[in-house]
Amino acid sequence: MDMRECEVIAPNFKKRLSGVTSTIIQLVPVQSRALGIAVLGPGLPASLPRLRLSQLPGLWRAPRGRMVRVWHARRNVEMLPGIVMRDLLRMPLKLVFTSASQRRHTAYTKWLIGRMDAVVATSARTGSYLDGAHEVILHGIDTQRFHPAPDKAAAKAALGLPAEQKIVGCFGRVRRQKGTDLFVDAMIALLPARPGWTAIVAGRATGPHESFEAGLRRRVAEAGLAERILFVGEHTNIPPWYRALDLFVAPQRWEGFGLTPLEAMASGVPVVAADVGAFSEIIVTGSGETGIIVPAGQADAMARAAGALMDEDGRRIAAGANARAHVAARFSIENEARALEAVYRRLMGGSPASGRTPSSSATRL
Structure with missing residues (x-):
């Protein structure tokens, strides 16, 4: 990109794919419709507008029509270079930090956050762990990429899943923090009495978590359910897997935000989720139900909630339709992009870069 x-x-200084990286990958193409935005760092698709490290000296000059430009960090390792460039090298930058963490910050992290020009929390719960002023902007989802299947049976068959079965799924890295064992335990309890259901675990176990996955597979085999609780591995093209589901379970013990319930709901799939991350802020219970929230770490509660939706077809189907409508109305990625754009424009001042037209006023979620 021309400086x-x-x-x-939008710097990304982590090579391995993570939720933060996924957010950048999904957001930047939408943001680029109204802003001159570029990524910097490894682990990102070549299709994104990007800067090279050799272009960084160009940061001493503000962009066309602006007094400053914005450096939007999402990790400590990205906040620190922004502080150095703004305060030591005197580059005309304003610093934004998005926090997804739901834990007390270390003194070092607090020091970094205290030097930001604007702070964004991805949920109200995340914001409760921040000491200073901040704005809550919930993540959005690409509702065109994630959408309901026009033919559920065909969606299942295309993935090699039994088209005649109803499918309940759990997606994400296979590890204790993600609660994969809680999902497996719940399915071992539920499936013997529900022959019309199959469960799938989509995700990869890495390094020390490989033995954790091996232990889960042994428990499934010992329960005689190896043909009905399937470990399907990691998939880079995940939307078709959501479209094959009839129910999604998010069993995490801890989560910063957690996009998987939004991805499932955008696909017309109701969700049973642990009360972690932003799940209680995005899932509707009661009237207009899109799913059920259960206490974190409790496989029995999860099994009861999942069993209720598995056994009541009308309730489950209605919740799936409600889920799609809810996400489309409140959690589109365009809403998130507009809300962030409002933060950027407030900090930058001036008129937009040449050739760009500001989008409509930002939406605060």
Whole structure:
């Protein structure tokens, strides 16, 4: 990207794919419709507008039509370079930090956050762990990429899943923090009495978590359910797997935000989720139900909630339709992009870079 057109930089200084990286990958193409935005760092698709490290000296000059540009960090390792460039090298930058963490910050992290020009929390619960002023902007989802299947049976068959079975799924890295064992235990309790259901675990176990997955597979085999609780591995093209589901379970013990319930609901799939991350802020219970929230770490409670939706077809189907409508109305990625754009424009001042038209006023979620 031409530095004169670059108004916002989204650094990504972590090679391995993570939720933060996924957020950047999904957001930047939408943001680029109204802003001169570029990514910087490894582990990102070549299709994204990007800067090279050799272009960083260009940060001493503000972009065309602006007094400053924005450096939007999402990790400590990205906040620190922004502080150095703004305060020591005197580059015309404003610093934004998005926090997804739901734990007390270390003194070092508090020091970094205290030097930001604006702070965004991804949920109200996340915001409760921040000491200073902040704005809550919930994540959004690409509702065109994640959408209901026009033919559920065909969606299952295309993935090699039994088209005649109802499918309940749990997606994400296979590890204790993600609660994969809680899902497996719940399915071992539920499936013997529900022959019309099959469960799938989609995700990868890495390093020390490989033995954890091996132990889960042994428990499934010992229960005689190896043909009905399937470990399907990691998939880069995940939307078709959501479209094959009839029910999604998010069993995490801890989560910063957690996009998987939104991805499932956008696909017309109701959700049973642990009360972690932003799940209680995005899932509707009661009237207009889109799913059920259960206490974190309790396999029995999860099994009861999942069993209720598995056994009541009308309730489950209605919750899936409600889920799609809810996400489309409140959690589109365009809403998130507009809300962030409002933060950027407030900090940058001036008129937009040449050739760009500001989008409509930002939406605060």
